[in-house]
Amino acid sequence: MRLTNSKRLSSVNGEDSQLSAHFRNPFTHELRFTSLQKIKIAVMTVTLFPLRLLFAAFMMLLAWPFAFVATIGQSEDTVETSSWWRWLVDLALKAIMRTLWFSGGFHWVRVKGRPALPSEAPILTLAPHSSYFDAIPVTRTMASVVMKEESRNIPVWGTLIKFIRPVFVSRSDQDSRRKTVEEIKHRALSAGAWPQIMIFPEGTCTNRSCLIAFKPGAFIPGVPVQPVVLRYPNKMDTISWTWQGPGAFKILWLTLCQLHNSIEIEYLPIYTPSEEEKKDPALFASNVRQVMAKALQLPIIDYSFEDCQLAMVKGPLSLPSHTCLLEFSRLLRRLGLKSGVTDQVLQEEGRRARKLCGHRLNMKGFAEYISHPVTETLQDVFALFQEHNQMDVREYVIALSVVCRPFKYWDTIQLAFKMFEAEEDGAIVEDELAVILRTVLGVADIAVCDVFRAIDTGDTGKITFDEFRRFMESCPNFVELYHCVHRPVSHNGSDHCELKTSNVSHQDHSTHNNTPHKKHE
The missing domain is CATH 3.40.1130 (Glycerol-3-phosphate (1)-acyltransferase)
Known part of the structure; x- marks a missing residue:
């Protein structure tokens, strides 16, 4: 996924997302204290x-x-x-x-x-x-x-x-x-x-x-x-x-x-x-x-209690605080595309997307694919996924699965693997894992290469869903370990992020309106 007017969030080259400075996920709160x-x-x-x-x-x-x-x-x-x-x-x-x-x-x-x-x-x-x-x-x-x-x-x-x-x-x-x-x-x-x-x-x-x-x-x-x-x-x-x-x-x-x-x-x-x-x-x-x-x-911001359920997910694939999936969920609700989305519907969407074999769609093709007229809101949805005015509809299906069933993340990951995996061995390569993870989490700053190397212990260049799941279950704090944390802009104007792993050190968007919601009551 990507953010409107920003770098593409699911781009395989791993470019950092340019989160809007004014946006803050309303359902998260982090406290940091000085030594004093x-x-x-x-x-x-x-x-x-x-x-x-x-x-x-x-x-x-x-x-x-x-x-x-x-x-x-x-x-x-x-x-x-x-x-x-x-x-x-x-x-x-x-x-x-x-x-x-x-x-x-x-x-x-x-x-x-x-x-x-x-x-x-x-x-x-x-x-x-x-x-x-x-x-x-x-x-x-x-x-x-x-x-x-x-x-x-x-x-x-x-x-x-x-x-x-x-x-x-x-x-x-x-x-x-x-x-x-x-x-x-x-x-x-x-x-x-x-x-x-x-x-x-x-x-x-x-x-x-x-x-x-x-x-x-x-x-x-x-x-x-x-x-x-x-x-x-x-x-x-x-x-x-x-x-x-x-x-x-x-x-x-x-x-x-x-x-x-x-x-x-x-x-x-x-x-x-x-x-x-x-x-x-x-x-x-x-x-x-x-x-x-x-x-x-x-x-x-037109977020609701339904959206905060994304922040309630626990486990290795809990969403980062600045995920743009909140914005995607809001846009879907405005279009009426969230209602009636069941496990069966998502499986059918997965089969349809797989048949395209990665063929990329333009705005008109995407509207025809989901049988919805081209509107400003639909264009905003398209902008979240597009690169060079084209998108891979498989990313849309993955994100749809996340926001419609946030607590079934293993079902979402399995669906994603089925859309990308090779027929002969049911495996995916590193670039495909990058697309899946960055779409599932709604962020760009995941050190996918380190994740892939940790799973592909045999150096085959491929991994399966079962191998990925075993790795995730053994790494309950996956997002914390492999998520790049943004720091303030350095003195030379470049952005930095630090990968918080034990032995490796590597270098929020929403539309809002300024005109005149753990804890559900």
């Missing part, structure tokens, strides 16, 4: 961290009896009339939770703008969603949220959750999505009788480098919403909890080891939908996202 920062973390780990952790646990236990009393006899279908004692419980819980966050280093919570009343905007849309620390605005207002059904059974925490009257989503109920939307609509149209609902429309956590696609659930009722943007202006981002990156406990540990953590909550003006937006929730969601992106000064 590591020393500070070590000192805080044995001093401040255990104290903060114990105090936070104590505050949770202190909040439990208040929430327990308030939820006795509470109905999930109707709103109880307000009473002075429930008001006191609400006030006490807000104070306890604020103390909890203070003990964790969130000494000041900067709030901008005016929070709307439930009767003015029954739904609050929060973004970007990047961490469980995003619960801070929830505990400040005790607004309802959309949560998993299983959350109600968590000791202590489950009782606190029930107090805020959440909308529960059941994964075991196939009709759960419809019921959730109906419940949100029912509460939103109650003229302020129910508490406000806080919704993270991205539906999954990102690293706050952009705003990904908004899900339409919060916008289906067609009522006014108040956009709320979150910022964490800290020197080190120990907050982000993404699909690729530090785990939940590591994020908690590193954050509690920081002397001070900052958060900003900005309430934007209420957004009242037009008649057109009321009829089209997707348009409503898109326009609200543009308003929030402008306030955050962030690009908007």
Whole structure:
């Protein structure tokens, strides 16, 4: 694969990809510390961290009896009339939770703008969603949220959750999505009788480098919403909890080891939908996202939870953080080419591609091959694979297999071998392995020659799928070992990358819009 206006990603000659400087995979997060920062973390780990952790646990236990009393006899279908004692419980819980966050280093919570009343905007849309620390605005207002059904059974925490009257989503109920939307609509149209609902429309956590696609659930009722943007202006981002990156406990540990953590909550003006937006929730969601992106000064990228599944793949062929397969997946979804792609469909596509015997197609030929009219989006897909205005459709089939079944990477590799292998011995040569690996990973900077030599121990110049699989299973950190890591441009203007192997040293693109989503909720 290649990137538009850049060097070809799957080129056999191994030229480095020119990743766009503005792009960052929103589903990955990498932390790097200086020696001084590591020393500070070590000192805080044995001093401040255990104290903060114990105090936070104590505050949770202190909040439990208040929430327990308030939820006795509470109905999930109707709103109880307000009473002075429930008001006191609400006030006490807000104070306890604020103390909890203070003990964790969130000494000041900067709030901008005016929070709307439930009767003015029954739904609050929060973004970007990047961490469980995003619960801070929830505990400040005790607004309802959309949560998993299983959350109600968590000791202590489950009782606190029930107090805020959440909308529960059941994964075991196939009709759960419809019921959730109906419940949100029912509460939103109650003229302020129910508490406000806080919704993270991205539906999954990102690293706050952009705003990904908004899900339409919060916008289906067609009522006014108040956009709320979150910022964490800290020197080190120990907050982000993404699909690729530090785990939940590591994020908690590193954050509690920081002397001070900052958060900003900005309430934007209420957004009242037009008649057109009321009829089209997707348009409503898109326009609200543009308003929030402008306030955050962030690009908007049409990635979704489906795309972040590419970042969830573990094993020797887990995707690098700057893979352009995210962009390929987005373009396929826009063209409607991802739906209905089964294992059988991919096998048939593999057979069709093999019959071409490497014959390269131009743009018109590619459109005819997939039976799709030539559009600007299809041209963008073609540009990902083309070299000298021609492409090998086998690369398209490989990439299609990766994005449509990311967790079946061995099936994808086997399919790729079948398309390239010689009929007499079922083997491929080094140049063909280069095409396969760089297309599967969506990057150019893989030291294929070293991989091939490591597999071809008999120096035959050929390898089979079984030999490749045995090598991969014995090398679980394959991408780390054979992936060139980009360094800053050197003083003479040349780019360098370092192959991180034990004994060898060798020398993110997306369309975005600047106009006004481990962690799936």
